[in-house]
Amino acid sequence: MSQQRELFPVPRKKEVYLIDGSAYIYRAYHAIRPLTNSNGLPTHAVYGFTTILRRLLREKEPEHLAVAFDTRGPVFRHTISAEYKANRPPMPEDLVPQIPYIHKIVDAYNLLSMSADNLEADDLIASAAQLLVEQGCKVVIVSGDKDLLQLVSEDITMWDPMHDRLMDAAAVEEKYGLGPKQLLDYFALVGDSSDNISGVPGVGPKTAQKLLAEYTTLEGLYEQIDGLKKSKMKERLIAHKKDAFLSRDLVRLEEKAEVAADLQAYQVVEADPDTLRDLLTELEFFTLLKSEVPAAKVATEGFVLVRQREELEQLVELLGKQLQGAGQLVLDTETTSLDPLQAELVGVSLCTETKQAWYLACGHRDSEGELLPDQLTVQDIVDLLGPLLTDPDLAKIGHNLKYDYAILAALQNGGIRLAGPLYDTMLGAWLLEPGRRSYKLDDLCQEIDLKLTPFSEVVDGDKSSDAFCRVAPDIAKNYSCEDVFGSLRLFEEQRPELEKQELWTLFSEVEGALIPVLAAMEETGILLDKEVLQGLTKEFGARMDELEQEIYALAGHAFNINSSQQLAEVLFDELGLPKGRKTKTGYSTDVKVLEKLSHKHELPARILRFRNLAKLKSTYVDKLQTHISPVTGRVHSSFNQWGTATGRLSSSNPNLQNIPIRTEEGRRIRSAFIAPPGSLLLSADYSQIDLRVLAHYSQDQALLEAFRGQGDIHSQTAAEIFQVAPQLLTGEMRRVAKSINFGIVYGMSAFGLSAQLGISRKDAQTFIDRYFVHYPGIQQFMDDIMDQARADGYVTTLLGRRRQLPEINVSNRNRRQFAERMAINTPIQGTASDIIKLAMIKVHEELLTQKAQAKLLLQIHDELVLEVPEDEQESVAAMVKATMESVMKLDVPLKVNTEVGPSLDKGE
Known part of the structure; x- marks a missing residue:
């Protein structure tokens, strides 16, 4: 018989995972910093819960699983004691709207969800565990809740994924000195302050363990209570006998709840891809979206590599016939750098529909840096593709089209300047969702079930800026053609939505029309006087050293001025100045606090002066010098259309939107922005534009x-x-x-x-x-x-x-x-932003029409800055003022003040 048993082993017991969903909602909520999607929906608890769920599904690969949730209302324990959980605070307000989404996540994964009126998640887990064990299953409870440890047995274990800790009967006994079956009585004696379960006052974990080790059960203890030595502990036990048994009733888990009895109900099946995709997209969990719902790969059969001039001639002829009289051309450039001023063209991809796309290879190199043979030349592209790209009647579509515009404009022999309506799918996504975190083409395409090949995969992990030029042309073809394919698909999704939300005109006639203007501004840059900046570096540094010594003298000793903690000690402990707002690390020493304290003592005023100089020196004086191009002597900032929710432009590398003006030091920094010999800087500033827009709105x-x-x-x-x-x-x-x-x-x-x-x-x-x-x-x-x-x-x-x-x-x-302030501010500030954008477009057009040499350089809030030859000063100033004042008709006149000088310093 023993041999037969070896030949026919006992089947392995089915394993079922029961997740304490409610516990992990709270743990996720507190473990992850607050997150919201672009619509302001809090999402951090949903994100944390989802990652825990994904980890379990991946690491354990369970075949059977269920998730249990607390009911939202009172439970049967409240009828036993009205004080049960009475000291629990209400659910955090930003957690409330996340709960339905957590349930939706579980449903989207097609997992069994358990909840019941009058019961908590622990009760459902206890009932399911006992039922499943009776059917010959093994159960793994996924939780960190100690109350569930009373269920641990030969067939029931508990795993806490947050600490990766598995508790079986031996682990329970090691931790508590008692078996799992004794934990109910143990918890009854000790109580639980978080649930407002009193237990027996004065009986702690060690005493409870000792008592139950000797008397086994609560009944056994009280049956022999008279035999205990006379002590305060004995008095407490006798006085609180009723509390002990009441506490046990509250801790005891309900094991007869109605839960699914059929093991098949717990079966883990494939997630619902459509539901999960829509849900993760709405929540903006784009990283999870990529891993959880693999999108469809782009079919590459229609992608064509163009290497020869004759092939390009044939392609241009074909495109000319396809696009005759109407149509749209989608394009993307591949280069050696993200900086258009330094980048070299590697290739261009084109498409007019989703059935076919072409890649024009021109700059691929071998590992030694030599151009590969059998490629187009950049001049071929300029000569043959230029007429199509500069056709004013042909719409151009791209993602981050300003970059492609700049790259093509910088090509040899005058380059190619894109003309015609410009439709940027990055700007389309921004207008539709101005608060979202990512406008990357890959992420946006993922949301429409389209998987693009990651750049890192194409360059095989090469992180150098020019990595793409070393990619083989046939591989580059598929990658780049995917981008134009994806951009076209995005545009097809965006256009009806933009029209539905009445954003199409803004998209096409303002944001699209602004692309050439910003590209030209970035290309031109603004001249900086490096000697002025170097002088300010020395001067500000010397003044900071003086201030440092003055601060030490006022404090009576040296300390780290940049340390909030040390500064707080000096201000509040040593000088006895009044304390303000308290933070996690101590009392605040921020600007508002220091400004208030400045009226009471000189040291905070010196600190403010020191901080101001330090910021000006590091953020502007020192940093600006690193951004001066060695070729042009100018700073070429990037102007971002999608940088703000109100529509205001932002700038980066460097940020020229916040050039200081109100202080003497700030004006001196502005004096380093200069015009070249023979030219002047013209500043045209809208006067009180926000208030004028307010007058129009308010009537x-x-x-x-x-x-x-x-x-x-x-x-x-x-x-x-x-x-x-x-x-x-x-x-x-x-x-x-x-x-x-x-x-x-x-x-x-x-x-x-x-x-x-x-x-x-x-x-x-x-x-x-x-x-x-x-x-x-x-x-x-x-x-x-x-x-x-x-x-x-x-x-x-x-x-x-x-x-x-x-x-x-x-x-x-x-x-x-905060939302109410945005409701008031956005129509006013946003309209002012729209007006300044319209002004930039019209001024740029007028300069081209008049064939003026003057160039638009900067937009700083309500101000336009132009570089104007001295002989054009009067005519351009008059044109700019007239154009800006007439660009939009309001019920009050727009007023523009103009100033001309050798630098940005207005001498205010």
């Missing part, structure tokens, strides 16, 4: 009349809020009024105004109240735009640019008020 009669009458809006406001005659106004009164005028645009409260002006909150509120009495239309506009935002969930600019406001109706006051 407030007093505000409209003030701007139509060309009066001083700040003085008029000051006279009203201070209730004095205009001739009695002081500079300080006007400053207060100016702060209110611009603060209102940004939704400033009385608290914010009082902090900014250093006045009482009561005075600040009085000024704001008087402001709205004088400008009632503004209050009405703010009320109306708020109502509209609450109803629609978004606001728009005059040109239709949208900003979603998903938190406009949340109960959390801080988050709701």
Whole structure:
């Protein structure tokens, strides 16, 4: 018989994983920093839960699994004790909207989800575990909850993936000194403060273990309670006998709940790819999307490699016939650098439809850097492709099209300057979802079930900037053609949505038209006087050294000025200055705190001065020098259309949007931005454009009349809020009024105004109240735009640019008020941004029409900066002013102030 048993072994028991879903929701919520998607939906708990679930599915490869969740309402334990979990805080507000998505994740993976009224997840797990064990299964409970350890047995273990810890009966006994079956009584004695289970006061883990090791059970202990030595412990046990048994009833798990009895119900099957893709896309878990829902690979059969001039001639002839009279050409460039000023062209890919695409190879090299034979020349591309790409009637489509524009424009013999409507799918994605985190082509294509080959795979891990030129042309062909294929597919998805949301005109006639303007600005750059910057480096450094010694003298000793902790010790412990806001690492020493303390002691004022100089020196003076091109002597910043939710441009490498102006040091930095000999810098600045847009929106009669009458809006406001005659106004009164005028645009409260002006909150509120009495239309506009935002969930600019406001109706006051400020600010600031973009397009067109040598260099908030030859100064200044003032018709006139000088320093 023994031989027979060896020949026919007992079948391995089926293993079932039971996940404590509710426990991992909270653990994920607290373990991961807050995340939101572009619509403002909190997502960090969903993300953490999903990663735990994925880890389990990958590492354990379970065949059977279920996820248990708590019910949202009271459970049967509340009928035993109304105090059960009474000290638990309510669910965090930003966790509440995540719960349905966690359930959707489980459903999308096609996993069994268990929940029941009146029961907790632990009860469902206990019931399922016992039922499954009775059917001959082994159960692995996935949790870190100690209460579930009472279920551990020969066939039940518990695994905590957060700590990768497996608890079987031996591990339980090692940890508690008791067997799993004794844990119920152990927990009854010890209690659980988190669940408001009292246990027996004064009985801790060691005492409970000792008692149960001797008496085995709670009943055994109380049956022999008289035999205990007289002690306070005995008195507590006797006095709290009822509490002990009540606590046990609360800790005991319900094992008779109705759960799935058929093992087949626990079977792990394939996830639902469509549901999972839609869900991960909505949540913007793009990394998970790539790994969890493999998208369809692009079919490469229709991709053609073009190497010979004759082949390109035939292709251009074919495209000319296909695109005659209408159509759209999709293009992408492959280069040796992300910097268009340094990049060399390696190839160009083209397509007109998704059935076929072409790759024009021209710059591929061998490992020694020599050009490979059997390729086109760059001149071939300029000569033959140029007429198509410069056709003003042919639409061009691409992803990050400004880069391709710059690359083609920089080619030899004048290059190729793209003409015609320019449709950038990166900008399309931004307009549709201005708050999303990624606009990469790969991520966007993944969302429409299209998998593009990763760049790292094509270059075989080569991280050098020119890696693509060493990729074999036939491999490069597939990669680059995928990009134009993907861009076309994206455009086909985006266009109807842009039209539906009334964003098409903004996309095509503003954002698309701006691409050549920005590319030209980046190509031109602005001249910097390196000697001025080098002088400022020395001067600022010397002044910082002086300030450092002054700070040490005021403190009475040296310390690390850049250490918040050491500074806090000096300010609050040694000098006894009043403490402000407390942070995780101690009391705050931020700018606001130091500004308040500056009125009480000189040291904080010196610290502020030191910090200001340090920032100017590092961020501007030193950093700008590293960005000066050795070829042109200029700084060539990148201007980003998709950088902000309001539509404002941003700039990078370096950031020239925030060149300081208000301080003497800031103006001196601006003096390093200069015009070359024979030219001057023209600055054209919209005057109070935000307030003029506010006047148009609000239709407030007093505000409209003030701007139509060309009066001083700040003085008029000051006279009203201070209730004095205009001739009695002081500079300080006007400053207060100016702060209110611009603060209102940004939704400033009385608290914010009082902090900014250093006045009482009561005075600040009085000024704001008087402001709205004088400008009632503004209050009405703010009320109306708020109502509209609450109803629609978004606001728009005059040109239709949208900003979603998903938190406009949340109960959390801080988050709701932030959304309310955005509701007021976005139509105004966004419209001002649209106006400046229109101005840039029109000024650029006028310069080309007039064949002027002047060039647009910078856009800094409401200001355009041009480099103008001296003999064009008057004509260009007049043209720029007239163009900017007429670019959009509002119910008040737009006003532009122009200044001309050798540098950006206006001498204010």
